[in-house]
Amino acid sequence: MKFALALIAFLVLLAGKSAAAATVQAQEGENFVVAASARVRYGAGDRWVEKIVRGPASCTNEFFGTDPAPYERKSCTVIGPVPARASRAMEASSKPAASGVADVVDRAGKIVPAAYRAMAAAMSEAEGIAYRYGPDAAHYGAVNAKLPTLYERQDHLARCNEKGACLTSWQVGGPRKEVDFSYSTNQSSVVFLADDPVQRAGVGDLQTSAFETNTYAQKPQLPWQHGGGGLDSVNVVKYRAAGLLPNDGSARPVAAGRCSGPAGNCPTSVIAFQNGLLATTGSNTAHNLATAQLAPNKVPTAVAMTSNSEFAFVTVWDAAELKGQVAVVALAGLCDGCKLEGPYYEWWNEWQGVYPGLPNMGNIAFMKVLGYVDLPADMKAPTEIAVTTGMHPFNTVLGGGLFMGQAHSPLSRHWRSFTRSGDNYQRYAKGGVAVVVSKSEQKAAFIDLKPLFGYFNGVYFSEAVGSIGPVGQDERQWPHGFGFKPQARPVVVKTIALDAPPTAVKTTIARTKDARAWIATQEGSLRIFSLGGYAPGAEPRSGSPQAIAAEGKVAVGRNPTSLANSKGEPDADMRDDPLNRQVIVTSRGDRKIQWVRFSEDGKSGRVVRTLQDSRIVDPIASEDIDNFANVGLTLSVADYGGRSVLNYRYGPVVFADRGAQWACQPPGGCPVKSTGGVAIEFGGGFKMQGRPYQINTSNVP
Numbered sequence: 001m002k003f004a005l006a007l008i009a010f011l012v013l014l015a016g017k018s019a020a021a022a023t024v025q026a027q028e029g030e031n032f033v034v035a036a037s038a039r040v041r042y043g044a045g046d047r048w049v050e051k052i053v054r055g056p057a058s059c060t061n062e063f064f065g066t067d068p069a070p071y072e073r074k075s076c077t078v079i080g081p082v083p084a085r086a087s088r089a090m091e092a093s094s095k096p097a098a099s100g101v102a103d104v105v106d107r108a109g110k111i112v113p114a115a116y117r118a119m120a121a122a123m124s125e126a127e128g129i130a131y132r133y134g135p136d137a138a139h140y141g142a143v144n145a146k147l148p149t150l151y152e153r154q155d156h157l158a159r160c161n162e163k164g165a166c167l168t169s170w171q172v173g174g175p176r177k178e179v180d181f182s183y184s185t186n187q188s189s190v191v192f193l194a195d196d197p198v199q200r201a202g203v204g205d206l207q208t209s210a211f212e213t214n215t216y217a218q219k220p221q222l223p224w225q226h227g228g229g230g231l232d233s234v235n236v237v238k239y240r241a242a243g244l245l246p247n248d249g250s251a252r253p254v255a256a257g258r259c260s261g262p263a264g265n266c267p268t269s270v271i272a273f274q275n276g277l278l279a280t281t282g283s284n285t286a287h288n289l290a291t292a293q294l295a296p297n298k299v300p301t302a303v304a305m306t307s308n309s310e311f312a313f314v315t316v317w318d319a320a321e322l323k324g325q326v327a328v329v330a331l332a333g334l335c336d337g338c339k340l341e342g343p344y345y346e347w348w349n350e351w352q353g354v355y356p357g358l359p360n361m362g363n364i365a366f367m368k369v370l371g372y373v374d375l376p377a378d379m380k381a382p383t384e385i386a387v388t389t390g391m392h393p394f395n396t397v398l399g400g401g402l403f404m405g406q407a408h409s410p411l412s413r414h415w416r417s418f419t420r421s422g423d424n425y426q427r428y429a430k431g432g433v434a435v436v437v438s439k440s441e442q443k444a445a446f447i448d449l450k451p452l453f454g455y456f457n458g459v460y461f462s463e464a465v466g467s468i469g470p471v472g473q474d475e476r477q478w479p480h481g482f483g484f485k486p487q488a489r490p491v492v493v494k495t496i497a498l499d500a501p502p503t504a505v506k507t508t509i510a511r512t513k514d515a516r517a518w519i520a521t522q523e524g525s526l527r528i529f530s531l532g533g534y535a536p537g538a539e540p541r542s543g544s545p546q547a548i549a550a551e552g553k554v555a556v557g558r559n560p561t562s563l564a565n566s567k568g569e570p571d572a573d574m575r576d577d578p579l580n581r582q583v584i585v586t587s588r589g590d591r592k593i594q595w596v597r598f599s600e601d602g603k604s605g606r607v608v609r610t611l612q613d614s615r616i617v618d619p620i621a622s623e624d625i626d627n628f629a630n631v632g633l634t635l636s637v638a639d640y641g642g643r644s645v646l647n648y649r650y651g652p653v654v655f656a657d658r659g660a661q662w663a664c665q666p667p668g669g670c671p672v673k674s675t676g677g678v679a680i681e682f683g684g685g686f687k688m689q690g691r692p693y694q695i696n697t698s699n700v701p
Contacts, residue, residue: 557587
């Protein structure tokens with residue numbers, strides 16, 4: 001079979017045709033050969049993955065890095081030529097990765113230029129996703145493991161018109177009462193590999209939970225406020241219409257970031273696209289439009305935001321100069337729908353002015369790339385990033401629970417109250433640390449953000465604030481670029497070599513002297529690192545590179561591809577601080593999600609809860625919902641191979657106390673229905689028009 005297929009490809013070439021134009025097929029388990037670089041798809045029915053292939057190949061899950069159609073007989077087909085942006089084939093000296101996808105380093109760990117550039121060009125394609133997220137359960141032989149089928153509640157339809165068409169459903173509480181109720185909702189940005197990139201942008205808006213009219217919706221669904229519209233993010237549709245995102249598939253999304261914290265002031269995501277565009281997505285009540293553009297040849301791979309939306313940090317591969325960098329992006333929030341020049345109105349006590357780099361309510365209306373931080377020469381391929389300032393988001397709240405912005409606008413009249421002797425000195429961050437990992441190079445870099453925060457704070461909280469002028473994209477306009485003010489550029493203070501490929505990273509949110517980073521590695525470990533005092537919170541402390549060190553590790557599932565902040569917890573001893581003492585690990589290799597709880601000193605931990613369900617086919621990421629007066633304790637799973645977003649509830653639903661006439665009243669609320677002793681129930685699923693691989697969520701105003 002191998003010889004016959006190779007001969008077919010050779011004869012096609014002799015006939016003057018490209019091998020990519022042929023229909024070369026193999027059945028699952030067979031080998032085949034593609035004589036010239038081509039796009040090959042693998043799967044069955046409507047479930048496929050793609051990969052750029054040249055030379056010998058295998059029609060197997062291992063070679064393609066995933067099982068796109070579990071329990072179905074699959075095949076391989078050459079479907080077209082390699083896109084021009086990824087036309088350079090991987091060099092033969094590149095190292096085969098554990099997932100079967102060619103790596104970008106050779107066997108000595110050195111970058112292979114052609115492989116690096118080809119992977120950068122395909123970062124938002126199936127091959128790039130396989131590279132970043134590694135082997136699935138089929139690779140480990142765990143795809144056929146017998147898993148429980150967790151309990152699922154009945155759907156009750158709502159918002160139905162006279163023709164019987166309904167926009168939403170709910171599952172817990174009831175009966176539905178069309179009267180005053182403590183309404184709250186969580187909205188998600190979902191990044192997915194769209195089946196048809198012409199029709200779908202690859203960024204979707206979903207409602208992942210909703211408390212309303214005496215009911216709780218724990219099933220992911222389209223937001224009812226869109227009136228039954230499509231899956232595409234409302235903002236991204238506008239960017240496409242404006243020509244910022246071509247709809248030919250050349251500008252698929254790569255990564256998304258959103259701040260996280262107990263305050264829930266994170267309604268906006270920052271999405272990074274293959275063409276270097278950075279753009280916001282939000283919700284029906286927080287949909288400001290803001291964009292920025294990375295410099296040419298810089299391909300984004302991951303996005304992280306500080307907890308009060310001051311800055312975004314984007315890891316990039318420079319495909320021209322072959323180096324790794326972190327783009328630093330200043331953010332500013334505004335009232336919803338407001339223009340930069342005003343007028344402004346009261347919107348959740350947001351600033352009545354544009355102040356990039358200061359805490360805000362998260363409805364981002366302005367962003368600017370200040371410049372780039374070069375990573376060490378032996379760290380050219382960063383794949384993930386996390387960031388913390390150590391600052392608790394509640395520090396920005398005045399008496400009465402109001403955000404500080406409106407009361408102190410314009411800042412030119414109030415800046416003295418933010419100086420060391422002022423009442424508001426404790427309300428903004430004095431520094432921070434970003435942690436970057438490179439999967440191929442097996443390294444972690446730690447970046448001191450104190451120069452950045454120090455420069456911005458020094459301008460805002462001094463006489464200089466009165467002369468900064470309007471914001472703009474020029475280096476000399478505010479906020480100043482690093483080329484004009486190099487003293488603001490963050491500094492890499494330490495690099496640590498790891499003994500296994502790092503696959504995900506997360507940090508504590510609101511810790512200072514004992515702030516930590518958690519780095520997951522592919523073999524199934526969660527490593528704990530001290531951050532050496534580089535997360536100072538509200539006080540201007542200095543860190544020590546020597547104090548950044550490994551402190552312990554916890555065994556988790558194989559190939560842990562995502563770490564998520566734990567935003568709520570039913571266990572009484574963890575309700576006050578899950579953000580700092582607990583993290584949620586998604587392990588693609590074992591089809592499981594685990595809650596890891598850390599000791600009081602943070603140096604050790606243990607798995608306290610495990611989610612496995614027969615419906616979860618190929619999990620790559622998960623995300624917890626925000627919990628406030630209303631508590632839902634619901635987790636969303638981005639199931640790449642299963643082509644779905646799946647919700648699971650792991651604790652009781654508790655409605656804000658409005659009296660005995662309401663359902664799910666405190667303290668007990670509406671409990672979880674257990675299955676086989678597992679206190680987790682299936683909340684419902686949403687079928688995507690593609691394969692989701694990132695999701696982030698927040699309570700929205």
